[in-house]
Amino acid sequence: MIWEEEHYEMSTLSEEATLPVPEAPASAPKVRYLLHDGELVDYHDARLHVLSTTLKYGVGVFEGFRAYWSEDEKQLYAFRVGDHMRRLVDSMRVVEIDGPQDVDVLTEQLLGLVRANELRGNLHMRAQVFVDSSDGKPEDTGPATVFMAAIPMGNYFGATGLDVQISSWARLSDRSMPPRIKSIANYQNGRLAMLEARRNGYDAALLMTESGHVAEGAGYNVFMVRKGRLCTPPTTDSILEGITRDSVLHLARTELGLDVDIRPIDRTELYSADEVFVCGSAAEVNHVTSVDRTPIGSGGVGELTARLQRLYLDAVVGRAAADQGWAQPVYPA
Numbered sequence: 566m567i568w569e570e571e572h573y574e575m576s577t578l579s580e581e582a583t584l585p586v587p588e589a590p591a592s593a594p595k596v597r598y599l600l601h602d603g604e605l606v607d608y609h610d611a612r613l614h615v616l617s618t619t620l621k622y623g624v625g626v627f628e629g630f631r632a633y634w635s636e637d638e639k640q641l642y643a644f645r646v647g648d649h650m651r652r653l654v655d656s657m658r659v660v661e662i663d664g665p666q667d668v669d670v671l672t673e674q675l676l677g678l679v680r681a682n683e684l685r686g687n688l689h690m691r692a693q694v695f696v697d698s699s700d701g702k703p704e705d706t707g708p709a710t711v712f713m714a715a716i717p718m719g720n721y722f723g724a725t726g727l728d729v730q731i732s733s734w735a736r737l738s739d740r741s742m743p744p745r746i747k748s749i750a751n752y753q754n755g756r757l758a759m760l761e762a763r764r765n766g767y768d769a770a771l772l773m774t775e776s777g778h779v780a781e782g783a784g785y786n787v788f789m790v791r792k793g794r795l796c797t798p799p800t801t802d803s804i805l806e807g808i809t810r811d812s813v814l815h816l817a818r819t820e821l822g823l824d825v826d827i828r829p830i831d832r833t834e835l836y837s838a839d840e841v842f843v844c845g846s847a848a849e850v851n852h853v854t855s856v857d858r859t860p861i862g863s864g865g866v867g868e869l870t871a872r873l874q875r876l877y878l879d880a881v882v883g884r885a886a887a888d889q890g891w892a893q894p895v896y897p898a
Contacts, residue, residue, distance in 0.1 A: 755783030840867030
């Protein structure tokens, strides 16, 4: 498959924005610009045609990123952007989208967008690749359009812990859709689980595999502590190959010296677990207080979960796992 150079200009944005930055009126959104195929566009001018392939058939992939402001250093750190962009490229390959492949260019474009918006605070960032053919045939693999956004965002769930329901919806399997990547179409599965949980008075949902093992939540991976062992499902149990999950595994092994059991988990193991927590770019590391109204441990944040929470929040600004180069400064020193 050949990427059409004329459709996607592989340009980058530097800290000196190439477009003029007008004064924003009082009613304007806090974020002035999004990025459309490498070019800054006004927040309200980022559009797709209603008959594009992505809107008709859900042909698109995306990545969600976080950036964290360090008040002590007066610096914004983007977390594992290159790793996210590599997964975005993998996602395009799996679902057959002819999109841009240069991870370094994509990374610099996203960071350039943040600089152009002059954002200095905790952010959620997003890169989306759509098949944007105007006649919208399901077999289309291009042309592709890339949109990027950077939006101020605090804690997604809050800090009080989550009451979680095991959903009646099963997690989609690799035989039907590719759960290990971030395909837009996949997220209908988690959305249905989340809507069911909210209707039933829960904060969040976990899904089981078709074979009856714990998979993941509606946009987040899951860990448990049981009989003194930290456990999480394998990537072959219909889960996203989560970058936050990978970060937690690294921190548990290298910073805390733990052996982690990566194995299938039964539903009833969660009920008798000492601790349960979920993790993801938006969810961060967040403890679970109950599963199906069964309290987990004391109902508060467990000791190991709290330690991993602290390590993760140190890692996103480069104070932990600094040798990994996960925390990338956005602004020049």
